[in-house]
Amino acid sequence: QKEVEQNSGPLSVPEGAIASLNCTYSDRVSQSFFWYRQYSGKSPELIMSIYSNGDKEDGRFTAQLNKASQYVSLLIRDSQPSDSATYLCAVKTPGKFYFGSGTKLNVKP
Amino acid sequence: GAGVSQTPSNKVTEKGKYVELRCDPISGHTALYWYRQSLGQGPEFLIYFQGTGAADDSGLPNDRFFAVRPEGSVSTLKIQRTERGDSAVYLCASSSQGAYGYTFGSGTRLTVV
Numbered sequence: 001q002k003e004v005e006q007n008s009g010p011l012s013v014p015e016g017a018i019a020s021l022n023c024t025y026s027d028r029v030s031q032s033f034f035w036y037r038q039y040s041g042k043s044p045e046l047i048m049s050i051y052s053n054g055d056k057e058d059g060r061f062t063a064q065l066n067k068a069s070q071y072v073s074l075l076i077r078d079s080q081p082s083d084s085a086t087y088l089c090a091v092k093t094p095g096k097f098y099f100g101s102g103t104k105l106n107v108k109p
Numbered sequence: 110g111a112g113v114s115q116t117p118s119n120k121v122t123e124k125g126k127y128v129e130l131r132c133d134p135i136s137g138h139t140a141l142y143w144y145r146q147s148l149g150q151g152p153e154f155l156i157y158f159q160g161t162g163a164a165d166d167s168g169l170p171n172d173r174f175f176a177v178r179p180e181g182s183v184s185t186l187k188i189q190r191t192e193r194g195d196s197a198v199y200l201c202a203s204s205s206q207g208a209y210g211y212t213f214g215s216g217t218r219l220t221v222v
Binding site for chain 2: 004006008034042043044045046049088090096097098099100101102
């Protein structure tokens with residue numbers, strides 16, 4: 001079993017809609033959770049981090065964490081074509097991150 | 110420097126050759142990480158340095174892979190007797206002490222032919 005699981009997609013949403021990206025993880029000692037965005041041919045860039053159960057909002061992005069269910073999600077409100085990318089979920093254990101394979105998001109104009 | 114710098118950006122090598130990939134982290138960042146990313150996959154952990162020492166090298170796939178960071182700044186990932194399966198983008202990242210997220214470099218695309 002992989003440490004971090006994501007649906008590979010692609011997830012297609014119309015411009016202006018809410019995109020919902022999901023991630024599950026296997027290691028219960030994980031304490032820090034991150035979402036990275038990766039455009040094709042580019043390196044990942046950090047967009048959100050969350051450490052406590054509940055929601056964390058930053059602009060159009062909301063990260064949600066449920067440690068009991070070992071589940072992390074990312075909501076993108078008012079999706080824009082420029083949001084089209086692969087979104088990587090990452091889970092931090094002491095010293096290193098485990099990444100999921102990513103969910104490809106397509107936002108259609 | 111302003112960001113994490115990786116050189117070369119692209120490297121094509123013949124099977125069996127030796128390659129070195131360089132990472133220059135953000136100035137002052139004590140932690141440095143190497144990851145490998147194959148097409149359609151997330152980054153795969155290789156090795157983590159805290160200062161000069163390798164704090165965790167559990168991700169190195171075999172003894173053909175080795176990494177050093179002799180002065181606690183620049184790091185070199187060394188791959189001996191390259192194989193076609195080593196073809197991937199090699200990503201370096203760094204972070205400051207106490208930080209949670211890291212900053213990635215732009216990667217080195219290694220192609221073994």
